Amino acid sequence: TLSLLRDRSHIDETLRLATEEKSGDYAAALQRLRKIYHSSIKPMEQAYKYNELRQHEISDGEITSKPMVLFLGPWSVGKSSMINYLLGLQDSPYQLYTGAEPTTSEFTVIMHGEKIRSVEGIVMAADSSRSFSPLEKFGQNFLEKLIGIEMPHKLLERVTFVDTPGIIENRKQQERGYPFNDVCQWFIDRADLIFVVFDPTKLDVGLELEMLFRQLKGRESQIRIILNKADNLATQDLMRVYGALFWSLAPLINVTEPPRVYVSSFWPYDYAPDTSRELFKREEISLLEDLNQVIENRLENKIAFIRQHGIRVRIHGLLVDRYVQTFKDKMSFFSDPELVFKEIVDDPDKFYIFKSILAKTNVSKFDLPNRDAYRDFFGINPVTNFKALSAQCSYMGGCLLDKIERAITVELPALLSSINSGKQPGLSSCEATGCGEKPKNRYRKN
Numbered sequence: 001t002l003s004l005l006r007d008r009s010h011i012d013e014t015l016r017l018a019t020e021e022k023s024g025d026y027a028a029a030l031q032r033l034r035k036i037y038h039s040s041i042k043p044m045e046q047a048y049k050y051n052e053l054r055q056h057e058i059s060d061g062e063i064t065s066k067p068m069v070l071f072l073g074p075w076s077v078g079k080s081s082m083i084n085y086l087l088g089l090q091d092s093p094y095q096l097y098t099g100a101e102p103t104t105s106e107f108t109v110i111m112h113g114e115k116i117r118s119v120e121g122i123v124m125a126a127d128s129s130r131s132f133s134p135l136e137k138f139g140q141n142f143l144e145k146l147i148g149i150e151m152p153h154k155l156l157e158r159v160t161f162v163d164t165p166g167i168i169e170n171r172k173q174q175e176r177g178y179p180f181n182d183v184c185q186w187f188i189d190r191a192d193l194i195f196v197v198f199d200p201t202k203l204d205v206g207l208e209l210e211m212l213f214r215q216l217k218g219r220e221s222q223i224r225i226i227l228n229k230a231d232n233l234a235t236q237d238l239m240r241v242y243g244a245l246f247w248s249l250a251p252l253i254n255v256t257e258p259p260r261v262y263v264s265s266f267w268p269y270d271y272a273p274d275t276s277r278e279l280f281k282r283e284e285i286s287l288l289e290d291l292n293q294v295i296e297n298r299l300e301n302k303i304a305f306i307r308q309h310g311i312r313v314r315i316h317g318l319l320v321d322r323y324v325q326t327f328k329d330k331m332s333f334f335s336d337p338e339l340v341f342k343e344i345v346d347d348p349d350k351f352y353i354f355k356s357i358l359a360k361t362n363v364s365k366f367d368l369p370n371r372d373a374y375r376d377f378f379g380i381n382p383v384t385n386f387k388a389l390s391a392q393c394s395y396m397g398g399c400l401l402d403k404i405e406r407a408i409t410v411e412l413p414a415l416l417s418s419i420n421s422g423k424q425p426g427l428s429s430c431e432a433t434g435c436g437e438k439p440k441n442r443y444r445k446n
Contacts, residue, residue, distance in 0.1 A: 071197060
């Protein structure tokens with residue numbers, strides 16, 4: 001009968017939810033990362049208006065946001081039940097509503113909070129300290145379909161879950177009243193783990209699902225496919241369904257290595273009798289270990305991402321400085337400043353602007369931005385608005401260039417090695433990585 005609840009103790013064990021110290025260290029390292037960013041990278045970013053070259057400002061919300069786990073798939077495959085099971089919400093007033101008909105019509109963000117409460121989409125988008133403020137651009141209709149649930153939970157201290165409306169194959173975009181695919185894309189780009197859930201008893205791969213897999217391109221390493229409700233089928237049927245699923249999905253996933261598939265039954269009630277319980281339990285533990293890996297690596301990925309950002313900001317500062325210097329050298333008392341600068345911007349190679357950056361500094365040619373981007377950049381920002389790097393120093397604060405170089409070569413690698421060796425973050429030794437070395441960047445660019 002359905003009243004028999006399954007034992008959930010292995011969930012807490014596998015995710016090591018009882019261990020306290022991790023989140024304290026994590027918070028300390030995040031604070032250190034925020035401090036390095038604000039004191040060493042952001043000043044150069046603002047001085048040389050980096051945001052106008054690449055539309056990407058890093059907000060505190062983005063630095064401190066937790067890993068995001070996204071649940072996608074057709075309607076009524078058990079996405080909401082799976083979240084209820086992982087968080088132990090069944091029979092609580094805040095369990096996600098589940099049923100045989102399409103029940104979730106909202107994007108539901110389940111996150112950590114001091115007390116249980118729901119948060120309106122408009123409130124989430126208005127709060128710049130959260131990482132959801134960019135969702136405002138999808139319009140009021142969408143924000144009405146966005147809801148947040150906050151609750152105190154050990155797992156939610158480390159990760160945020162996003163439940164999505166089920167894919168309904170015969171539904172047109174305009175019927176939803178907001179750009180469903182664009183919203184999905186926004187979440188897909190930011191998710192650290194993407195669970196695509198299927199029900200083995202109804203495997204129809206139609207247009208909306210095809211569209212979804214097209215959007216998952218480039219995020220293959222984050223995708224995990226879940227064949228849920230597997231205890232509804234006899235083992236032999238399950239093998240046939242597994243084959244059929246791959247047959248349907250093969251044209252949609254163009255990678256050499258197929259995504260990992262988990263076959264189990266993710267809901268609070270006991271497995272159906274006479275089914276492969278041992279297999280299902282092992283599969284479930286593998287999936288939880290996968291989730292744990294994402295939680296463990298998140299901080300390293302964040303540090304690598306901020307460091308990569310710092311490298312780009314430094315190159316931008318060096319380039320603007322070269323343009324400023326070249327302009328000053330070329331100017332004479334009788335020159336027309338506009339004509340002089342137009343000549344420099346139209347043909348920077350004539351003045352060795354990009355080549356001199358490569359020659360004098362340890363910059364890779366693959367990291368250099370596009371020359372045309374600077375024509376547009378200086379179209380909006382006159383060169384006379386910028387000071388040379390040598391003038392960007394203060395008695396108390398030091399020089400912008402020294403600070404950003406120290407962050408890239410010393411402080412961020414030191415923070416990375418302090419995490420990897422389990423030391424307290426904040427130590428500025430960098431023997432483990434060798435200060436000048438580039439830490440391996442496992443962050444995948446969105």
